[in-house]
Amino acid sequence: MTDATVRVAGPDDAADIAAIQVRTWRVAYAETLGQETVDALDEAALADEWTRAVDHPASTVYVAREGATTVGFCAAGPAPADDTAAADGSPPADAAEVALIATVLVEPRWGRRGHGGRLFGSAATDLRSMGLTRGVTWVSQSDSAALSFFRGIGWNPDGTVRTLDTGQQTVRELRLTGGLDVRFDH
Template sequence: MSTAQVRSARTDDAAEIGRIQRDTWRAAYTDILGASVLDRLDAEDVERQWADAVAHPETGVYLAFEGEFPVGFCVAGPAPEPEVASADGDLPADAARTGLIGTILVEPRWGRRGHGGRLLVAAATGLREQGAERGITWVAQSDSASLAFFRSVGWNPDGTMRTLDTGERTVRELRLTGDLALHLTE
């Protein structure tokens, strides 16, 4: 039986993080984003962007492993004001203590093994260490698997939505929010 673990990513993990992103988006998000968006992903650009994210001092990037194989990742950090503001631009009282889960991706073939939960707990722990008390994330309204995952840990839509234009499709996203005091129950 393989050992599952999560660790903080290093800049030399950027190529693997980029591979996981590209492979997972192709397998799970082509219908949401559109094939042309995925066709335009340049491996070197994606790797460079992930190396920059890993090196950013306020950003936590976490990598999940099944045995020796990287199978998923999560990125988190302080929530920028536009991300945490209400639809009318007002900031909640806890805006400075709100963290953003930018993304959690686990390759579909490695799904349902607890990697997403381990990644979210690691990110939530990192955000709490930075002083965050609450978390937010954005999930495509049509992404039932991700919505179910976040709901399973007590994160729910807060009524705020946004629409993104991928150039091929528009994507409606729901903002979900929840407690960062998460623990694994394995």
């Protein structure tokens, strides 16, 4: 394997991030989200959204690279209240210390090379430096790869679920939570 790195994304990375999202979702999530939904993904529109995400002051987007190729990305930051609240809407006691890992996505053809771990590890290191101690993420209950990744680092479902409607499918997501003290080589 050539050099594998992780760095904070800049606006120039938005097109690569969008392309990875489209390719990965079309391969890995067509059944979950519905074929029409993934076929309708607009790479240019997603690149615009990722440009805004990269520039957003409350979150950080990271990119994983293998050699000169961007192969994955992660978006993380302090968790919004809606992502940490109990079913009744009440905040957890540690709400001010909770991060949201909005996504860790590695293009399947670059999988199993440690990129996801390096992305998560970089995000966790930065989040800990902000005083955050615990994280949450949302994963489709049918996404065995993501569930396996997060369980492998000690994150587990906390019993909270949400349902998303793609217009073609209903997706049930589990909220997973765990510590940010997980360390990976990066």
